[in-house]
Amino acid sequence: xxxxxxxxxxxxxxxxxxxxxxxxxxxxxxxxxxxxxxxxxxxxxxxxxxxxxxxxxxxxxxxxxxxxxxxxxxxxxxxxxxxxxxxxxxxxxxxxxxxxxxxxxxxxxxxxxxxxxxxxxxxxxxxxxxxxxxxxxxxxxxxxxxxxxxxxxxxxxxxxxxxxxxxxxxxxxxxxxxxxxxxxxxxxxxxxxxxxxxxxxxxxxxxxxxxxxxxxxxxxxxxxxxxxxxxxxxxxxxxxxxxxxxxxxxxxxxxxxxxxxxxxxxxxxxxxxxxxxxxxxxxxxxxxxxxxxxxxxxxxxxxxxxxxxxxxxxxxxxxxxxxxxxxxxxxxxxxxxxxxxxxxxxxxxxxxxxxxxxxxxxxxxxxxxxxxxxxxxxxxxxxxxxxxxxxxxxxxxxxxxxxxxxxxxxxxxxxxxxxx
Ligand code: GAL
Numbered sequence: 568x569x570x571x572x573x574x575x576x577x578x579x580x581x582x583x584x585x586x587x588x589x590x591x592x593x594x595x596x597x598x599x600x601x602x603x604x605x606x607x608x609x610x611x612x613x614x615x616x617x618x619x620x621x622x623x624x625x626x627x628x629x630x631x632x633x634x635x636x637x638x639x640x641x642x643x644x645x646x647x648x649x650x651x652x653x654x655x656x657x658x659x660x661x662x663x664x665x666x667x668x669x670x671x672x673x674x675x676x677x678x679x680x681x682x683x684x685x686x687x688x689x690x691x692x693x694x695x696x697x698x699x700x701x702x703x704x705x706x707x708x709x710x711x712x713x714x715x716x717x718x719x720x721x722x723x724x725x726x727x728x729x730x731x732x733x734x735x736x737x738x739x740x741x742x743x744x745x746x747x748x749x750x751x752x753x754x755x756x757x758x759x760x761x762x763x764x765x766x767x768x769x770x771x772x773x774x775x776x777x778x779x780x781x782x783x784x785x786x787x788x789x790x791x792x793x794x795x796x797x798x799x800x801x802x803x804x805x806x807x808x809x810x811x812x813x814x815x816x817x818x819x820x821x822x823x824x825x826x827x828x829x830x831x832x833x834x835x836x837x838x839x840x841x842x843x844x845x846x847x848x849x850x851x852x853x854x855x856x857x858x859x860x861x862x863x864x865x866x867x868x869x870x871x872x873x874x875x876x877x878x879x880x881x882x883x884x885x886x887x888x889x890x891x892x893x894x895x896x897x898x899x900x901x902x903x904x905x906x907x908x909x910x911x912x913x914x915x916x917x918x919x920x921x922x923x924x925x926x927x928x929x930x931x932x933x934x935x936x937x938x939x940x941x942x943x944x945x946x947x948x949x950x951x952x953x954x955x956x957x958x959x960x961x962x963x964x965x966x967x968x969x970x971x972x973x974x975x976x977x978x979x980x981x982x983x984x985x986x987x
Contacts, residue, residue: 607840635758659946667698708907750807752829757962761944770860798972839906868945956982
């Protein structure tokens with residue numbers, strides 16, 4: 568069995584019986600499934616709702632809370648299996664390809680041609696938004712996960728300086744601990760822990776190792792001493808987390824940094840959306856640094872709006888949504904609020920803050936240098952079954968259900984082999 572059929576067993580069957588488009592659906596309405604329920608995320612989504620409202624399209628919201636989208640993807644699977652297709656759903660990388668392979672995605676190729684998406688959207692994204700030559704998804708943004716988000720006044724108070732490698736990071740966390748501040752704001756949910764571990768693997772092993780282990784799933788790399796060292800490094804961070812970290816939502820961890828209750832969060836740049844929503848400014852209230860030892864590489868994910876094969880009566884709304892999503896003005900306005908960077912390479916960085924400008928420049932440089940890699944935790948390293956196996960092992964290690972780095976490595980290899 569392939570990865571795809573493992574995750575989507577049942578969906579392909581339902582595709583055969585699904586009537587595409589319901590007679591009851593509102594033609595001038597977009598139904599969108601997503602997991603953007605935090606303050607920053609909701610503010611960003613509002614930009615899109617407003618753009619569509621200007622064109623006379625209503626918005627039927629299907630929010631499913633839970634960062635990283637695990638719960639949303641369970642809800643989507645049930646909807647699609649019942650033949651109840653949303654106009655579009657937020658999706659990450661390999662999930663788009665799964666649904667495309669199941670035969671339930673629509674075809675936006677005409678719109679893409681008219682709007683020149685082929686030229687504007689980088690190849691790293693087209694790999695996931697185009698299936699068998701057809702555009703099946705509209706990329707909204709590019710996020711990257713290898714960032715630190717630091718409270719500036721706490722940093723000043725402890726006289727910290729930017730950590731350039733993993734050891735310096737641990738030293739900085741230690742300084743915060745001695746000053747009585749929670750050093751590391753972590754949300755103890757598997758997707759957050761794995762998102763942080765993506766950065767640790769890159770920092771520990773370097774760009775080539777990251778690619779081999781986390782994108783190529785090369786077994787020798789997965790079971791190497793370098794991977795063991797990455798787990799050792801993850802273990803070194805555990806003493807710097809507060810006692811209440813288990814189960815905490817990511818945006819609450821960000822709020823700890825915003826308020827100065829904690830020094831730093833390791834998180835994708837959707838965290839910046841929370842700082843923006845709280846009216847905080849980079850350089851003044853907070854600092855954004857690349858995760859120590861990962862400068863020069865970008866571990867990315869991109870939110871895509873997967874477009875379902877809706878009936879003719881809903882197609883105009885879907886085309887309006889896709890067109891709005893990839894318009895240059897929306898790509899700037901939305902991503903300024905979201906914390907991400909544009910999914911088009913021809914959007915000026917004028918309206919972005921210092922972190923956004925750095926994000927845009929880093930993405931361009933990494934793309935040119937070949938150091939742009941898919942995030943395994945965020946659906947761009949490998950198909951969902953493998954990503955889920957990875958998240959499971961990382962979280963068990965963080966929560967002491969797997970005791971040693973050696974065991975973690977052995978479990979990782981076993982779980983990924985089972986998932987393949
Ligand atoms: C990611 C998604 C981001 C952000 C984050 C937290 O998977 O790509 O847009 O929303 O989850 O919810």
